[in-house]
Amino acid sequence: MSNVNEQWAQILEKLKREIPSESYNTWVHTLVPSSLENSKLTLLSPFNFTQLMLQKYNDVIAKTISETVGEIVNFEILYDKDIEEQYKKEQRKKEKQADITNKYDGLKQMQSDCNLNTKYQFDNFIVGEYNKLAYGAAYNVAQGNTKFNPLYIYGGSGLGKTHLMQAIGNYVMLKSKKKVKYITLNDFVNDLIENLFKEEKDSFKKNSNKKDSYKDGVDTNKRMTKFRQKYQNVDVLLIDDIQFIEGKDRTKKEFFNVFEALYQAGKQIVITSDRLPEEIEGIEDRLKTRFEWGLMADIGIPDIETRMKILQQLSEKDNIKLKLDVIELLATVYKNNIRELEGAFNKVCAYCACYGEKPTMEIVKRAIGYNEKSKAINGKIILEETAKFFGLKREDICGKSRSAPIAYARKAAIYVIKELTGESLQSIGNLLGGRKHSTISILYDDIKEDIQYDKKLSDEINTIFNIINQI
Ligand code: ADP
Numbered sequence: 001m002s003n004v005n006e007q008w009a010q011i012l013e014k015l016k017r018e019i020p021s022e023s024y025n026t027w028v029h030t031l032v033p034s035s036l037e038n039s040k041l042t043l044l045s046p047f048n049f050t051q052l053m054l055q056k057y058n059d060v061i062a063k064t065i066s067e068t069v070g071e072i073v074n075f076e077i078l079y080d081k082d083i084e085e086q087y088k089k090e091q092r093k094k095e096k097q098a099d100i101t102n103k104y105d106g107l108k109q110m111q112s113d114c115n116l117n118t119k120y121q122f123d124n125f126i127v128g129e130y131n132k133l134a135y136g137a138a139y140n141v142a143q144g145n146t147k148f149n150p151l152y153i154y155g156g157s158g159l160g161k162t163h164l165m166q167a168i169g170n171y172v173m174l175k176s177k178k179k180v181k182y183i184t185l186n187d188f189v190n191d192l193i194e195n196l197f198k199e200e201k202d203s204f205k206k207n208s209n210k211k212d213s214y215k216d217g218v219d220t221n222k223r224m225t226k227f228r229q230k231y232q233n234v235d236v237l238l239i240d241d242i243q244f245i246e247g248k249d250r251t252k253k254e255f256f257n258v259f260e261a262l263y264q265a266g267k268q269i270v271i272t273s274d275r276l277p278e279e280i281e282g283i284e285d286r287l288k289t290r291f292e293w294g295l296m297a298d299i300g301i302p303d304i305e306t307r308m309k310i311l312q313q314l315s316e317k318d319n320i321k322l323k324l325d326v327i328e329l330l331a332t333v334y335k336n337n338i339r340e341l342e343g344a345f346n347k348v349c350a351y352c353a354c355y356g357e358k359p360t361m362e363i364v365k366r367a368i369g370y371n372e373k374s375k376a377i378n379g380k381i382i383l384e385e386t387a388k389f390f391g392l393k394r395e396d397i398c399g400k401s402r403s404a405p406i407a408y409a410r411k412a413a414i415y416v417i418k419e420l421t422g423e424s425l426q427s428i429g430n431l432l433g434g435r436k437h438s439t440i441s442i443l444y445d446d447i448k449e450d451i452q453y454d455k456k457l458s459d460e461i462n463t464i465f466n467i468i469n470q471i
């Protein structure tokens with residue numbers, strides 16, 4: 001059965017290029033393969049006149065089928081009541097969705113002006129032990145509680161920081177009509193640069209033409225005042241991924257001014273970061289102290305129950321039934337990052353839709369490229385093996401020594417763990433005796449570069465890969 005579905009998917013790909021899109025979408029795309037027996041492919045249609053409608057494409061369809069299957073194959077199209085029911089159900093779902101979308105278009109426009117995405121809500125945020133504090137604080141802030149100002153949410157990548165922050169914005173917009181602005185630190189920097197770039201051009205002109213420079217200077221001041229007002233005239237400012245402020249002095253200064261103005265005016269500030277303020281390199285004390293005035297809420301690693309609940313929610317939303325053992329498998333494989341968990345779920349959906357399969361255990365494993373081995377390999381084993389390879393002990397790599405051979409092995413271990421397990425840099429740091437995210441990040445970037453020109457190192461890494469793969 002899977003064979004005929006796979007072949008049909010390939011046939012569809014080809015027919016899409018052969019048949020005009022209107023006919024293709026209505027008559028061909030809605031066909032469902034039923035059997036391929038005795039050189040005959042039987043296709044089921046939700047409409048009882050498809051055969052007629054496709055008559056003029058009979059030759060091209062037959063040719064494409066035969067080419068793909070690799071022998072002469074005829075085909076027949078039969079009307080099927082179940083397929084019709086299924087088709088109607090899907091249509092109704094689509095119409096309902098379109099209806100909801102239209103209704104919220106007005107609000108959506110407002111939200112998009114504030115850079116908010118309506119898909120991030122408190123309602124669809126699953127709460128577990130690991131994110132309870134962050135959720136509680138965010139919800140309080142959204143309701144107007146001014147106790148947690150600023151609210152600083154920190155945790156690894158893909159763990160729901162942006163979701164929570166945007167949920168605050170969406171909630172405030174809907175309930176209070178207060179002015180909200182969401183911006184990533186990188187967009188804030190870009191906005192600033194756009195203005196500063198002109199400023200530099202102005203100062204260059206200043207030397208060559210005094211009269212013009214006066215006018216340009218005024219323009220620049222106006223522009224910068226407008227820039228500041230944009231961020232200072234809001235009731236709730238949401239700044240995402242503040243860690244990227246590292247090494248950007250002018251941004252630090254501008255951000256500090258915005259922060260001060262908002263804070264003095266009693267406006268709410270919410271900040272997210274992948275680490276604590278003191279772990280952001282070069283951040284000034286005055287900014288660090290201010291971040292600590294409010295509440296610091298961390299998001300840890302999600303427990304299995306939460307991961308399973310998130311999958312359940314996704315499957316309900318997409319109307320895909322996943323059995324408990326399948327949910328458990330996905331939640332076990334994707335531990336440290338909800339974004340990756342969602343990615344795996346989407347892969348499963350795409351695979352099933354493409355091949356017309358149900359998400360059984362076997363299909364899901366195939367869709368995510370799961371093998372038993374990948375489950376067994378974890379950071380600890382890799383550390384063990386890498387240390388052994390370099391004639392060291394795991395404790396050496398995790399310890400404090402900076403001697404050249406140990407530092408070399410440490411970098412190699414970080415690289416291999418990252419590549420083979422996809423663990424977050426912070427969890428690799430935890431594994432390596434509680435090192436900071438920023439430390440691991442520097443080492444990882446270093447070795448990625450070294451590998452490109454250091455043949456000995458890349459050979460050694462390959463050997464370690466092979467050792468691990470044979471475990
Ligand atoms: P971060 O900003 O921490 O990198 P995101 O907020 O972008 O992570 O989350 C990644 C994805 O995982 C998003 O699609 C988000 O909706 C989803 N997600 C994360 N945590 C949860 C949760 N607790 N409940 C439901 N979805 C979640």
Ligand code: MG
Pocket residue numbers: 161162163240241
């Ligand atoms: Mg984010």
